[in-house]
Amino acid sequence: MSNFELTDEELIKKFQNGDVGAYNQIVYRYKDRLLNFIYRFLNDIDRAEDLVQDTLIKLYTHKDSYREIAKFSTWLYTIAANLARTELRKIKRRKTFSVSELSRDDREFIISSPDIEPDDENLAQIFEKNVQRALVELPDDFKTIIILRDIQELSYDEISKIVEVPLGTVKSRINRGRVKLQELLKKKEERPY
């Protein structure tokens, strides 16, 4: 059976036994999924790509830490989520410092042009941008869960294991997160810039 047909758990087992081809297959399967998750979380594509690399390097160096008691994807997302959260904390710390240094004249003003009628494609792009900006403003606990559920389409059970909170809490946070996200989007529609 080729690596392409194997489950994630079978692949990691092969990799633990020294098959580097199995690792390459895992990288192929997860690199974009992890990038989407971390990018939605950080809103910075370059930094997100670096963190995907770090996650996959951790997988390479700590392959023996995985035990088959949890789903492989849950384990990998947990590593990525922890790295993303640490990075976000660093960014926030840096921002607090740089905002204090910013003078009023340094602000950038964007003037909207009402003449341009957006088509469907543009509308989708605008929506995506607004969602991305709203996600950044969402508290971290809600943000992680919303991304994992509504963008990555993970099950409640998996999310509960990744963020290490009970299933009931995950469900209530998803609901509150969606309500909050909708409120933020509404505000952005009223005041686009």
Add this chain to the structure above:
Amino acid sequence: MNCYDFELNISAYIEGELKQAVRENFINHKETCNNCFEKLSDISKLMENMLNISNVKTSSQFDQVLRERIIEIDNKGPSVWQRFLLFKPLGFEPIPALGFAMALVMVIGASFLLLNQDGLPNVDFEKLSTQSQKKTTNQFKPSVITPTKNLPSMADSDTSSKSNPKQLKNRIQLVGGNK
């Protein structure tokens, strides 16, 4: 159902997880409250659109950079900690083996000290306690000046004063003896 409960159940309703009775109440409220109806349709739309958000993809150099980093790690070899974890003395796991070895050393050391009398210093506790008692009594003894011994010399050195018993008594008090 009020607006607060309605909001709490929006996701469960959309995902079809509400029980029949709660679901009926939810639908009744939805039909009577415009705000809640609007909120429900907004969130449904949001969820639908979120699924259609375009996926970002890793850059073309991603695999190359990852490969280079892995080669670098392989060339470095395992760290000290990893080497320790890989080391299996007599087939035992390293951490339990280390714990066992430390416990064994402690037991052997303690039993050696307890069994071998010469290994322990001889301490005479009685002597020690009397010595310490003596020390404390010497340290806190008040300095009393006895008038019978000191008075004549003081009187002799002072030529101007005569041996008046009242003056002598005052002197003794000033020096800090009797009150």
